[in-house]
Amino acid sequence: MSHEFDPWRSMTTAADVVAMSHATPERLAAAQARRLTALLAAARRAPLHAARLAALPDDAPLADLPAMDKALLMARFDDALTEGDVDLASARAFVRDPARVGWPMNGRYAVWESSGSSGNPGLFVHDPAALAVYDALEALRPGWTDPRASWMGVAPGARMAFVGAIDGHFASFASVQRLRRLNPWMAPMLRSFSILQPLPDLLAQLDAWQPTRLATYPTAAALLASCQRQGLMRLRLSQLMTGGETLGAAQREAIASAFGCPVRNSYGASEFLTIAAECAHEALHVNADWVILEAVDAGLQPVPEGELSHTTLLTNLANHVQPLLRYDLGDRVRFVPGRCACGSRLPVIEVEGRQDDALHLRGARGQWVTLLPMALSTVLEDEAGVFDFQLCQHDARTLVLRLGAGEQADCWARCSEVLRRYAMQQGADALRLRHDPDTPPQRGRSGKVQRVVAHAGIKPGSAERPLRRRRGAAG
Numbered sequence: 001m002s003h004e005f006d007p008w009r010s011m012t013t014a015a016d017v018v019a020m021s022h023a024t025p026e027r028l029a030a031a032q033a034r035r036l037t038a039l040l041a042a043a044r045r046a047p048l049h050a051a052r053l054a055a056l057p058d059d060a061p062l063a064d065l066p067a068m069d070k071a072l073l074m075a076r077f078d079d080a081l082t083e084g085d086v087d088l089a090s091a092r093a094f095v096r097d098p099a100r101v102g103w104p105m106n107g108r109y110a111v112w113e114s115s116g117s118s119g120n121p122g123l124f125v126h127d128p129a130a131l132a133v134y135d136a137l138e139a140l141r142p143g144w145t146d147p148r149a150s151w152m153g154v155a156p157g158a159r160m161a162f163v164g165a166i167d168g169h170f171a172s173f174a175s176v177q178r179l180r181r182l183n184p185w186m187a188p189m190l191r192s193f194s195i196l197q198p199l200p201d202l203l204a205q206l207d208a209w210q211p212t213r214l215a216t217y218p219t220a221a222a223l224l225a226s227c228q229r230q231g232l233m234r235l236r237l238s239q240l241m242t243g244g245e246t247l248g249a250a251q252r253e254a255i256a257s258a259f260g261c262p263v264r265n266s267y268g269a270s271e272f273l274t275i276a277a278e279c280a281h282e283a284l285h286v287n288a289d290w291v292i293l294e295a296v297d298a299g300l301q302p303v304p305e306g307e308l309s310h311t312t313l314l315t316n317l318a319n320h321v322q323p324l325l326r327y328d329l330g331d332r333v334r335f336v337p338g339r340c341a342c343g344s345r346l347p348v349i350e351v352e353g354r355q356d357d358a359l360h361l362r363g364a365r366g367q368w369v370t371l372l373p374m375a376l377s378t379v380l381e382d383e384a385g386v387f388d389f390q391l392c393q394h395d396a397r398t399l400v401l402r403l404g405a406g407e408q409a410d411c412w413a414r415c416s417e418v419l420r421r422y423a424m425q426q427g428a429d430a431l432r433l434r435h436d437p438d439t440p441p442q443r444g445r446s447g448k449v450q451r452v453v454a455h456a457g458i459k460p461g462s463a464e465r466p467l468r469r470r471r472g473a474a475g
Contacts, residue, residue: 003107003108003128004104004107004108004109004128004131005128005131005132005182006128006132009128009129009132010132010135010136013129013132013133013135013136014135014136014139014140016136016289017133017136017137017140017141017289018140020289021140021141021344021346022343022344022345023289023345023346024345025345028288028289028345028346031289032288032289032292032317035289035290035317035318036062036292036315036317037058038320039315039316039317039320039323039325040053040058040325042082042320042323043082043320043323043325045082046079046080046081046082046323047079048072048076048079048080049080049323049325052065052066052068053065062292062294062315062326063294063302065325065326066325066326067300067313067326067327067328068324068325068326068327068328069327069328070114070122070327070328073122073322073324073327074088074122074123077091077123080322080323081125081321081322082320082321082322082323083127083321085106085108086105086106086109086111086125086321088123090105091105091111091123091125092123094111094169095111095113095123095168095169098167098168100169101168101169101173101174101177102173102174102175102176102177102178102179102180102181103177103178103181105125108127108128109125109126109127109128109321110125110126110131110174110178111123111124111125111126111169112124112126112169112170112171112174112270113168113169113170113270114269114270114271121381121387122270124171124270124271124322125319125321125322126319126321126322127319127320127321129318129319129320130316130318130319130320130321131178133290133318134175134272134273134274134318137273137274137277137287137290138175138273138274141274141277141285141287142264142266142277142278142279157212158189158212158213159189159190159191159209159210159211159212159213160189160190160191160211160212160213160214160215161190161191161192161193161206161209161211161213161214161215162176162190162191162192162193162214162215162216163192163193163194163195163202163206163214163215163216163217163220163224164192164194164195164215164216164217164220164244164374165194165195165196165374165375165378166192166193166194167194167196167378167382168378168382170270171268171269171270171273172215172243172244172268173192175273176190176192177192191209191211193205193206195216195217195220195372195374195375195378196375196378196379196422197425198425198426198427199223199227199369199370199426199427203224203227203232203233204233206224206233206235207233207234207235210235210236211235211237212236212237212238212239213237213238213239213240213241214235214237214239214240214241215240215241215242215243216240216241216242217242217243217244217245217372217374218242218244218245218246218247218248218251218255218265219245219356219357219358219372219373219374220372220374221240221242221251221255221263222251222254222255222358223358223370223372225254225255225257225258225259226258226370228258228259229258235259237259237260237261238261239261239262239263239264240255240256240259240261240262240263240264241263241264241265241266242255242263242264242265242266243265243266243267243268244268244374245353245355245356245373245374246351246352246353246355247263247265252265252282262280264277264278265278265282265284266278266284267284267349267351267353269314269329271314271316271324271327271329272290272291272314272316272318272319272324274287275287275291275293275314276349276351279340279342279344280342281340281341281342283336283340283342283348284348284349284350284351285340285342285344285346285347285348286346286347286348286349287346288346288347289317289346290316290317290318291314291315291316291317291318292314292315292317293312293313293314293333293349294312294313294314294315294326295307295308295309295312295333295334295335296309296310296311296312296313297309297310298310298311300313305335305337306334306335306336306337307334308332308333308334308352309332309333309334310332311328311329311330311331311332312328312329312330312331312332312333313326313327313328313329314326314327314329315327331351331352331353332351332352332353333349333350333351333352334349334350335347335348335349336348336349336350355450356373356374356377356450356451356452356453357373357393357450357452357453357454358370358371358372358373358452358454359371359373359376359391359393359399359452359454360396360454360458360459360460361393361396361397361399361423361428361430361431362396362397362428362430363427363428363429363430364429364430367427368460369423369426369427369428370426370460371422371423371426371428373451373452375422376391376419376422376451376452377451377452379418379419379422380415380418380419383414383418384411384414384415384417384418384419385411385414386403386407386411386414386415387407388403388404388405388407388441388449389401389402389403389404389407389415389441389449389451390402390441390442390449390450390451390452390453391419391451391452391453392436392453393453393454393455393458394434394455395455395458396455396458397428397430397431397432398431398432398433398434399419399431399432399433399434400433400434400435400436401415401416401419401433401434401435401436402436402439402440402441402442403415403435403437403441404440404441404449405440412435412437416433416435419431419433420433
């Protein structure tokens with residue numbers, strides 16, 4: 001455990017992941033029980049967990065353990081760690097340095113920052129053993145019945161593009177950077193592109209590089225698919241992978257049709273990188289040998305199989321440095337009864353996570369401009385420093401911002417400035433912004449605040465003007 005990457009640990013973990021991919025429910029349950037025992041033993045070294053578990057016997061069932069959430073984790077950050085060579089101050093200093101994205105803290109730990117989608121950003125520390133598990137799951141688990149489905153399954157001439165937020169220590173981008181660093185031979189095949197840049201620049205860069213595989217958020221994939229259909233770029237993809245937001249059936253079909261390739265979805269978080277991965281039958285299989293998900297009601301009691309939960313509790317069986325025991329993710333899940341046709345015995349879930357909308361606005365010349373929800377959220381978080389907000393579309397040129405009670409009263413000016421600047425960069429230079437101080441952000445069906453809400457009656461029409469590419473924008 002003294003180094004970030006151990007080849008022997010990596011190989012043995014990968015072999016275990018392969019062996020367990022078609023394990024019986026009994027073998028999965030045994031693996032969960034064994035790993036939960038080890039996790040609880042480690043957790044008792046952390047003052048927070050030692051106090052919370054003191055009254056429970058060592059063999060107490062998981063349901064008897066107290067639940068936890070991000071607010072508790074961040075309020076007691078140092079007390080929730082089992083090792084003394086990392087603390088909140090050093091973790092915050094680490095993620096403030098963009099040059100260290102993809103590098104280990106103290107030569108050992110990955111530190112990822114959450115997007116703050118529930119109004120409370122978090123920092124998550126992962127030890128080398130957990131990283132070996134995530135690596136193996138990312139490389140091997142999606143390929144049960146379709147070898148093309150593995151993000152890290154490479155072939156001669158492959159080029160893999162990640163399109164997302166690349167200005168912070170976010171789990172997906174940091175993992176891409178770590179992969180490039182640990183595998184120099186792969187670095188020329190793997191590039192990241194910012195969704196915050198003007199769309200014509202992004203299109204030009206992707207078109208110039210011509211990736212064969214692309215990973216991004218569903219709303220970004222849908223926008224790129226629209227541009228592909230309009231002839232604004234001509235990618236020849238063998239696969240497109242999505243994550244970070246809810247992928248709807250119609251959205252999947254439109255993306256797959258535009259690019260002429262399979263679309264594979266995954267479910268992950270800063271708390272556990274790959275919670276579930278999709279097989280060739282478009283079923284999300286939980287990596288239940290390394291993570292335990294509990295679908296619970298508002299009272300944190302289990303809901304029947306097939307019923308949509310109020311929230312979901314996660315127990316990360318891989319990470320011992322920052323134990324997460326019955327951690328409230330805030331997402332709603334449904335465990336699907338029966339066995340998947342792909343042959344895997346790993347449980348199948350359906351997820352209702354983020355439900356944010358892409359916004360279609362009119363520019364000063366009357367053209368339609370699309371603003372992606374992940375980009376808008378990142379701009380408000382990183383540049384304005386707000387996390388509890390809701391941005392609602394009022395009409396084709398007007399957005400209304402609602403701020404949570406925990407945000408500073410004077411942050412409206414910062415929000416207005418950064419949103420106007422970003423909208424102008426994208427071509428929506430006729431944007432009008434309003435502040436609604438009397439209405440708090442409203443929670444949607446997912447249990448989280450829908451942070452970016454489009455106007456249902458506004459759709460780009462047939463008169464939409466094509467975007468012109470900027471000269472010299474190719475990367």
